[in-house]
Amino acid sequence: MPIPSHLIEALERADASWRPVLAAGLQAMHAATPAYFETLTDFLPTEQRLFAAFAQPMDRVRYVLIGEGPYPRAESATGVCFMDGAVKGLWSEEEGGGLSKAVNKATSLRNFMKMLLVADGRLAPDDTGTLALARIAAQSRGVPGVVQSLGEIQQKFFDAGFLLLNATLVFRETVAPAKDAKAWMPFLQTVLAALNEQQPTLVLWGKIAEQLNKLEEAQALPQIAAEHPYNLSFITNSNMHALFKPMGLLRC
Template sequence: MPPMSIPTIFTDAFAKADPSWHPVLRRALASMSPDYLAQLAQDHFLPTQNRLFAAFVLPLEQTKYVLVGEGPYPREESASGVCFMDAAVGELWCDAGLSKPVNRATSLRNFMKMLLVTAGYLDPQDTNGEAMAAAVARLRAATSIRTLPELQANLIGHGFLLLNASLVFRSNVAPAIDARAWLPFLETVLDALANVSPPPKLVLWGRIAEQLKKLKGSERFGHLVSEHPFNVSFIHHDGMKELFGPMKLLEKSR
C-alpha cells in the first residue's frame, strides 16, 4: 500500500516547528485518519497562518514537561497554536491589574492569578478588584515580565511543550470530537518523547486532556492532573502551585 499523502496545508506548517520534530510530526499525521485530515484540510479551522505546530518550537530532546490543554482559543486573532497563549495579548498588566486582553482570555487570566497567588503578590481569598490592582502595582515595581511573549519564553526555557488535546478549533465541531481524532497524533508524539532521558512529565488540564492517560505507553510518564484553568478553582490548585511556584515565571529571565 502506498504511503498516505498528507495534505500540504499540514506539512507547510512544519516550518514553525523545530527541525528535530519534523519527522515525528510526519509520522504523527500519518497515524491519523486520512479521511479526517482530508476533510479538515477543506474546512475552516483555527489556528491560521501556518501556526498549527507552533507549539513544537523547543527541540525534542530538551522537553521536560508536556502541558496539555483543551484546544485553541475560538478567535482567529487569539489562536496561536500554543496552549493557552493568546496571540492577541501583548502587555500583561495595566493600572487596574491584568490587561483587558488577558481578562478576556479566561484560561490565561486564571493562570496569571495562580502565579500571583503562588508568588505571594495576591491573597488567595481576594483575587479581584482593588486587591488585583495592588498586587500588580507591587509586581510592576519589581523586575517582572511585562508581556505574554516573555511568559511563553520563560515556560519554554523551563522545557515546556505547550500542546492542546485538539490542535484545531472548528465552530461547527465539538472540541471533544476533534480531540479524539488527534489522539493517534499525540500518542506518536509521546512515543518519541519516551526516548528523552528522563522522560518528560505530563501536565494535563481538564477532562479532555486527561484522556492522554489512556494512551498506549503513557505510563512511562509522570502525570500531574488538574481542572482546566477556565475554572476559577484552578487558581487554588495545590499541584499547580507546587509545580510552577519554584519556576518564578513572573520574573525576567536572566
C-alpha cells in the first residue's frame, strides 16, 4: 500500500531539508513491516505534529536526543521529545510553590528541571524537595535572565542544535511503546544515516532508546547514554550534568 495521506501531509511540518529523508524513512518502515501503517489510524501526537521535531534544519543538527515516546495525553504530545504542550510557565505562582503544577505532572520534565538545577549548583543533590525548589522559584519567577517558560527551553535546545526525537514517534493506548519503537527503527535508521557526515552526538535516554545501538548508523556516532528522566537517578547523572551545564538552558 502507498504511504497514507495523513502521514504525507504531516511532512509539511518538517523543514524542507528533511522531507526527502523522512519520506524515505517511511518507505523503509513499510518495506520492513508492510501492515504497520494500516493499523496507524488513532495515535498521538494529533494535529499533524508527527514530524514537528524536524523543524530543525538538517545542517544545524549537532545533537540527536532520543527518548522513549510521546506523552500519553493529547495536549502534551507535541511531536517534540520531552516538550510537554500542557506546560507553559516553569515556576509556581503560589506562595511557597516550587515548579509549576504542569511541570510536576510531567515526571520526566520535573526530573530534567531538577537535574539542570543540580548541575548549575543551585539545588543540592540530596535536597531536591518542595522547600528547596520553593526557594529557587522565589529567586527565579519573573527575574530577567532566567527562563520562565518551557517554550524558552525548547528554543534553547533548538539554538544549541538539538533534534528532539523519540524511539517511537507515536503513542497508542493499545500498543506498548517498545513494540511501536521496533516498527519505527528503520525510520530512525534512515534519519541517522542522513546525518552521518556531520557526526552529531547521539543522546540516548532509557532502555528503549538504547535499542538503537543495534544499528550501524548509531554505532558510527559519538554517544552519551542515560537512564530515562522518569527515573529519580537521572537528577544526579554526572554525564547529563557535563552535557547540559555549559548550555545554560535555564538562562536567557
